[in-house]
Amino acid sequence: MSETQKARMLEGLAPRPLMPGNPYLPMPARVREIITETATIKTLRVVLEGEGAMERFHFEPGQVAQLSVFGVGEATFVINSPPSQKDYLQFSIMEVGEVTHALHNLSVGEQIGVRAPLGNFFPYEELRGKNIFFIGGGIGMAPVRTIMLHVLEQAKDYGSISLLYGARTPKDMSYQYELDDWLNHRDLHCTLCVDKAPEDWPHREGMIPNVLKELAPSPDNSVAVLCGPPIMIKFTVEALLGLGFAAHDILTTLERRMKCGIGICGRCNVGSRYVCTDGPVFRCDDIQAYL
Amino acid sequence: MSNDRFLAKDALGDFLCHCQGLGYTVYSPQKQEGVRESVVFAPWQKGCEIQLAKATVSPKHLLLPQSEVLFRFRHEKGEEGKSSAVHLEDTSQQAQPTLLFAARPCDARGFTMVDRPYLQGLYADPYYAKRREGLCVLTLCCNSGCESCFCHWTGGGPSSPEGSDILMTDIAEGLVLQAITEKGRKLLAQSDLPEAGAASDQATELRRKAWQSLDKAPDLTEAPHKLKELADNLDFWTEQSRACLSCGACTYVCPTCYCFSISDERRFSGMEEGVRLRSWDTCMARHFTEEASGHNPRALKAQRLQNRISHKYAGYPENWGSFSCSGCGRCVTHCPVGIDIRHIVLAAIALPDTQAKEARS
Amino acid sequence: MPDIAKTERRIVGFLCNWCSYGGADTAGVARANQPTDLRIIRVPCSGRVNPLFVVRALLHGADGVLVSGCHPRDCHYSTGNFYARRRLELLKHFLPILGIDPARFAYTWVSASEGQRWQHVVTRFTEEIHALEPAPHFEELEPLYLSQRQSTEPKRPFMPQPPDLLAKLKEEIRTHLPELDCVLGWQKGRDALHAVPFFLRQEEDLERLSLDATCHNSLVRYLPEYKGKKVGIIVRGCESRALVELLQEGLIAREDLHIFAIPCHGLLDVARLEEELGRYQHLENLVIEQDSLRITVDGKERSFSPQAFLRSTCLGCASDEPVLADTCLGSFTAGESTPVTAPELALLDGLNLTERLRFWRGVMDRCIRCYSCRNSCPMCVCHDHCIAESRQPHWQSAEHSVTEKFFFQIIHALHLAGRCTGCGECQTNCPVGIPIFALRAHLNRVIAELFSGYQAGRDAQAVPPLLSYMVDEANIQEREWQ
Structure with a gap:
């Protein structure tokens, strides 16, 4: 048995909020608000049904949910509102397949199903005192948003906090209504970039890994937290390693096709780890071989 | 003093009837005609022929049916035909007690391997738990090895008791029944089967001979480590998977493959009602991990074979402390192109450490 | 659907938008009396009707299915109904083997002006369906298990491969291997009875090449995976036809292939031999001769007649001549294949x-x-x-x-x-x-x-019958509806 294996067996799974009851049975929830972010991304704000359901629901930043449209199916999304938001749960959904198409067609007031919270979360306690460099690519900004807002709520406990948020074009950027807040936030160094910039674009132009190299954040006492499409993760991790970040200090969330969400159905595993229970948040040294 | 009981061959039917009387649905191996005979575990009824042959397909469907309803849903329609409320009916507690007659030790051990992720993980699976609780397993020991099975490689054997409630040994004129669990003891106590007496010694002797008949098993201690080293060695897996057809024969006949899919099925007319189904799925198919975006982390059959073999001999052992292969050999016999899991594991072990690392591409 | 237990049957109609749907409309406007059993699904053209629509309806409980389109030569899209006619006629002949009464399915042509004809067709078809029992519920039928064991003598007697064939084949492959990415052949698998596909890449691999009546896997299956690479493949007569079919469909390129054709006098049905052998631990020897097949398992020799253990697909084979080959090894039997029922x-x-x-x-x-x-x-x-x-x-x-x-x-x-x-x-x-x-x-x-004796895989230039049509079909007798 290797040392990492031993360490892992001792460490076990981090305690986390779990679903009660039959884990396959969704909780009823209702769509409260729909925000059109881009041509392909909508943000749904949903409220769990039932007396006190929202108050009883606890989760940690980074945990995910399976959203059901009954008759169509289920798909996994990160809860991208911070845990302090008790009025609703927020999900940003890019329309790509059957379920996301059905989610995009919902109207306010319609009922859906929610299985949550699933998965692990960002180890924000372990990150206290460190500089954090957040990197979000496209829809990958969703999980980053949760942990970033959570960390910003207690900014004094952390070192410098930075964000690099990139998308293909300015039109593909979600959370437009928050970008000014982020750019002007006193505790956040926010950089925006797009692959192809129009003339009036005041921010950076270029692919995330390249812009990152230009920004060249120092790896000293720093942790990088990133999420985005698989190809962006691959090259951004390479760039971070090139800047001197240790693989252990690069945290990423992985997305895989999921069905059960509870570590059984065998779809989302990365080697012996399951994205749905051991993830979605991983330290890069655990999964580098599979990126 | 042994508490073994004796079940004469001509009393098999009566015994199974007795079990039905206790509330069990009885499943036994049954021969079905076709291009060639197939032995399948099917519900036994009085008058059915009693077969003792090893089944073509493992009995795992008694715990994990090929498809099962997770819940039913019904939409209540509001304005403009939009769904205003959804009613869900939980079907997790509907399984009835089942008795499995004449499984083989590899089948029964297979159950223990499926038990761990389904019962001991972060969440217990309520559908599986209910079925498992109601399942009584009567296992027939094998009196010899066979060319394609290798239970003793993976920690089992022709008379290994794991997963069984009662072990049965075929001594020609009848079966010697030995209780393994409390459930098994209770079943034997409730029966009027005679004590086995001297037949018990005969059974012990047969079991010993069965063990002796086996070829020496290779040492698989290094398998998890070697397979982990080989995880991203695409050349190795491309070579091993060249003939693979990406069908699901290996996974569906396997007693320990437990992957599934979940999908919603609507009734014919629109959105009013339907079911959420869980159904067998195979990691050897490309669509298994294909995401809606088109991205597929296991797009190549080499990657899928790597995942299947490594799950059984590296990933699962890392998580649960045992191989998840009971060595039944069904994947070997039923693979249309003869891919042999034994050869792959041995090839991985035979690869020197340095080579495994260097060959990484 | 409302309760239809006694008075109505479930009949599904697929009507083309341009003619038959109009015809039904005309009949309706004229207040022509019609039975009410038919549920109409409007489709753009009878050519849109996938025969599987019909089978699916029938398997799921429809008592009858009627497809109606424009008259031949009148199709809104010129030729849609010509293609439909071939497919639907084929379907009509296919249904009986499933155990579905072909009388439950009909196709016809009704133009938009033919309200009366529509009335006649729908009345007639509905009467015919009423004359039948309600469609059986497939799931509720009592299963029927029948033993199927071969009883036909093979058309050509079985013969093992000539002893020198393998050596010759190896020599040919050795010559051509340098210019090929790989050669698809067979090797022995877990024992002598079980052959598996083999992908030869280097000269050393030739030692493992195997060639006998147990090598059953069709290697043609792999060819599309190697598209764009130059590969060699060993084929028998029947497999060369599969290869031709892939060429016909443009899925592989002729210039990428080197075809090594070998003669064949039948393949063994290994599964049935396994059934005879029962459970064994070691297979020590396998000898395949013209009239004896000897297998030694666990120290005991068993003897079988190879004629009785041929694959059913080999029984009717009259010729092992390859349709295409680059290298021919051995001598082939020519002959016209007359149909033998498997x-x-x-x-x-x-x-x-x-x-x-x-x-x-x-x-x-x-x-x-x-x-x-x-x-x-x-x-x-x-x-x-x-x-x-x-x-x-x-x-x-x-x-x-x-x-x-x-x-x-x-x-x-x-x-x-x-x-x-x-x-x-x-x-x-x-x-x-x-x-x-x-x-x-x-x-x-x-x-x-x-379709005039059409057999797939005989001619890479031929047009497959379902991708073509004739204005007047020689062998399709359309129904008159008198």
């Missing part, structure tokens, strides 16, 4: 419709939906994008019902109509021994009857 099909031919449906109800129940039938089929070229697993369109439910399992076999068979070269790999590789080749064999028989 034993699994002969078994079904001897049953009535209800028995056939009960037969399928029995054998399909144990299908595990592993799709090795599909994945080993050299003609199944959509592999990873099959409609069996697609949700959009949602042809198949994930529910493991015997209807869904049977329906997949029907999908497979109909998608192979006019393309199947009869290799039988689908059936050989079924882990639970379901005689599914019967469906393909029957369709091949129907194709030959309807």
Whole structure:
């Protein structure tokens, strides 16, 4: 048995909020608000049904949910509102397949199903005192948003906090209504970039890994937290390693096709780890071989 | 003093009837005609022929049916035909007690391997738990090895008791029944089967001979480590998977493959009602991990074979402390192109450490 | 649907938008009396009607299905109904082998002005359906299990491969290997009885090359995976036809192939030999001779007649001449292949419709939906994008019902109509021994009857019968509706 294996067996799974009851049975929830972010991304704000359901629901930043449209199916999304938001749960959904198409067609007031919270979360306690460099690519900004807002709520406990948020074009950027807040936030160094910039674009132009190299954040006492499409993760991790970040200090969330969400159905595993229970948040040294 | 009981061959039917009387649905191996005979575990009824042959397909469907309803849903329609409320009916507690007659030790051990992720993980699976609780397993020991099975490689054997409630040994004129669990003891106590007496010694002797008949098993201690080293060695897996057809024969006949899919099925007319189904799925198919975006982390059959073999001999052992292969050999016999899991594991072990690392591409 | 138990039957009508739907409308406007059993689905053209629509309706409880389009030469899209006519006529001949009464299905032509003709057709068809029993519920039928063992003598006597053939083949491959990415052949698998595909890349591999009557896998199945690479392949007569079919469909390129053709006098049905041998630990020896097959297992020699253990697909084979070859080894038997009914099909031919449906109800129940039938089929070229697993369109439910399992076999068979070269790999590789080749064999028989003896894989330049039509079909007798 290797040392990492031993360490892992001792460490076990981090305690986390779990679903009660039959884990396959969704909780009823209702769509409260729909925000059109881009041509392909909508943000749904949903409220769990039932007396006190929202108050009883606890989760940690980074945990995910399976959203059901009954008759169509289920798909996994990160809860991208911070845990302090008790009025609703927020999900940003890019329309790509059957379920996301059905989610995009919902109207306010319609009922859906929610299985949550699933998965692990960002180890924000372990990150206290460190500089954090957040990197979000496209829809990958969703999980980053949760942990970033959570960390910003207690900014004094952390070192410098930075964000690099990139998308293909300015039109593909979600959370437009928050970008000014982020750019002007006193505790956040926010950089925006797009692959192809129009003339009036005041921010950076270029692919995330390249812009990152230009920004060249120092790896000293720093942790990088990133999420985005698989190809962006691959090259951004390479760039971070090139800047001197240790693989252990690069945290990423992985997305895989999921069905059960509870570590059984065998779809989302990365080697012996399951994205749905051991993830979605991983330290890069655990999964580098599979990126 | 042994508490073994004796079940004469001509009393098999009566015994199974007795079990039905206790509330069990009885499943036994049954021969079905076709291009060639197939032995399948099917519900036994009085008058059915009693077969003792090893089944073509493992009995795992008694715990994990090929498809099962997770819940039913019904939409209540509001304005403009939009769904205003959804009613869900939980079907997790509907399984009835089942008795499995004449499984083989590899089948029964297979159950223990499926038990761990389904019962001991972060969440217990309520559908599986209910079925498992109601399942009584009567296992027939094998009196010899066979060319394609290798239970003793993976920690089992022709008379290994794991997963069984009662072990049965075929001594020609009848079966010697030995209780393994409390459930098994209770079943034997409730029966009027005679004590086995001297037949018990005969059974012990047969079991010993069965063990002796086996070829020496290779040492698989290094398998998890070697397979982990080989995880991203695409050349190795491309070579091993060249003939693979990406069908699901290996996974569906396997007693320990437990992957599934979940999908919603609507009734014919629109959105009013339907079911959420869980159904067998195979990691050897490309669509298994294909995401809606088109991205597929296991797009190549080499990657899928790597995942299947490594799950059984590296990933699962890392998580649960045992191989998840009971060595039944069904994947070997039923693979249309003869891919042999034994050869792959041995090839991985035979690869020197340095080579495994260097060959990484 | 309302309660239809006594007075009505479930009849589905697929009507083309331009003619027949208009015809039905005309009949309605004229207040012509019509039975009310028919439920109409409007389609753009009768050519849009996939025969699987019809089978699906019938399997799921429809008592009858009627397809109606524009008259031949009147199609809004010029030729849609010509193609439809071929497909629907084929379907009419296909239904009986499933155990479905072909009287439950009809197709016809009604123009927009022919309100009266519409009234006549729909009244007549409805009467005919009422004259039949309500459609049987497939799932509720009592299964019928029948033993199917070969009884036909092979057309050509079995012979083992000549002893020097392998050596000659090795020499030829050795010569050509340097210019090839790999050569597809066979080697021994876990023992002498079990051969497996082999991908030769270097000269050392030649030692492991094997060639005898146990080498059953069709290597043609792999060719599309090697598109763009130059590969060699060893083929027998029947396999060369599968290769031709792929060439015909443009899925492989002739210039990428080096074809080593070998003679063949029959392949062994290894599964049935396994059944005879029973459980064994070691297979020590296998000797294949013209009239004796000797297998030594666990120290005991067993002897069989190879003639009695030939694969059913080999029984009717009259010629092993390859359609295409670059290197021919050995001597081939020429001959015209006259149809011989495969034993699994002969078994079904001897049953009535209800028995056939009960037969399928029995054998399909144990299908595990592993799709090795599909994945080993050299003609199944959509592999990873099959409609069996697609949700959009949602042809198949994930529910493991015997209807869904049977329906997949029907999908497979109909998608192979006019393309199947009869290799039988689908059936050989079924882990639970379901005689599914019967469906393909029957369709091949129907194709030959309807389309002037057409056989797939004989000519790379030929146009497949379902991709062409004749304005006046020689062998299709359309119904008159008198």
